[in-house]
Amino acid sequence: EVHLVESGGALVQPGGSLRLSCAASGFTFSDYSMTWLRQAPGKGLDWVAFIKWSFATDYANSVKGRFTISRDNAKRTVDLHLNDLQTEDTAMYYCAKGFDDNIERLTRGQGTQVTVSS
Numbered sequence: 385e386v387h388l389v390e391s392g393g394a395l396v397q398p399g400g401s402l403r404l405s406c407a408a409s410g411f412t413f414s415d416y417s418m419t420w421l422r423q424a425p426g427k428g429l430d431w432v433a434f435i436k437w438s439f440a441t442d443y444a445n446s447v448k449g450r451f452t453i454s455r456d457n458a459k460r461t462v463d464l465h466l467n468d469l470q471t472e473d474t475a476m477y478y479c480a481k482g483f484d485d486n487i488e489r490l491t492r493g494q495g496t497q498v499t500v501s502s
Contacts, residue, residue, distance in 0.1 A: 386410040386491050388479050393496030396469055404464040404496055406479030414457040417483040419490060420464045422475035422498075430475075434483045435462060447473075469500045 392404040406418070419434040433443045433453040441453050452465040462479055476497050480490035 386481055388481065388491070388493030390477060390479050390493045390496040393477060393498045395499045395501065397502050398470055398500055400469050400500070402466045402469065402498060404466065404477055404479075404498070406462045406464075406493060408460045408462070408479075408481070411481060413460040416481055418453075418455060418462040419480040419483050419487070420453060420462075421478045421480055421487055421490070421492060422473075423478070423495075424472070424475040429478075429487055431487050432477070433464065436483075466498065469498070471500050474498060474500045 387409045389407045392402060394402060396402055415437055417434050417436045420432040421429055422432050423429045431444055432447055433451055435441045435453045435455050450468045455462045476495040478492040478495045480492035482490060484490050
């Protein structure tokens, strides 16, 4: 059974930084791309970033240059480093197994809340 547990969310001031982490189990982690998603209050699910099994990465335009995704296959973790946070980054952040154009189909964890506010 796939199990994904996110951590690291917090309340942070604009311009601040956070590191989110996702611990994965129940599948061969190194064989899969991993994706970070987010859902802002009252809005739909959005793709944030993914990292392939090859370590290639890609980012949504809204976070490019501010967020960095990384993975540690030995620890079975995927991290998302969030820098220069803005109020519009406030959302529940989820990690998900794999990548799909239809992100609703991805298996994801319970999420970790990031709130950016002064």
